[in-house]
Amino acid sequence: MGTPVKVRDISGWVLPIAIRSLGAAFEKTLKKAKIENFYFHDLRHTFATRFVQNEVDLYKVKELLGHKTLAMTTRYAHHYPGSLRDSVEVLDALCYNSAIFGVDTNKEQDVST
Numbered sequence: 001m002g003t004p005v006k007v008r009d010i011s012g013w014v015l016p017i018a019i020r021s022l023g024a025a026f027e028k029t030l031k032k033a034k035i036e037n038f039y040f041h042d043l044r045h046t047f048a049t050r051f052v053q054n055e056v057d058l059y060k061v062k063e064l065l066g067h068k069t070l071a072m073t074t075r076y077a078h079h080y081p082g083s084l085r086d087s088v089e090v091l092d093a094l095c096y097n098s099a100i101f102g103v104d105t106n107k108e109q110d111v112s113t
Contacts, residue, residue, distance in 0.1 A: 023040070044076060049078045051077070052077040058074070061076075
């Protein structure tokens with residue numbers, strides 16, 4: 001059956017899972033779904049990417065993946081071009097306000113007058 005691995009879920013329960021059984025179930029699922037060229041490890045990348053794209057703090061993703069460094073987590077968390085849209089919109093707004101209204105976005109404005 002294979003060597004069991006102890007997996008701790010988020011509630012603290014430890015569940016013994018045989019790697020061979022898990023691998024066989026994963027392969028069977030891929031075959032049934034007609035998915036090719038996909039590996040179990042790809043799920044870690046998907047996990048990290050989906051969490052980061054949904055604004056989960058990178059440190060939390062690091063802890064959930066069990067990485068020692070944020071650098072490793074950033075290798076797992078991939079962005080797609082659309083995911084950076086909000087940041088570009090902020091930059092556009094800052095540039096627009098500065099150019100059109102003469103607002104200096106580098107220093108605080110006195111709003112008391």
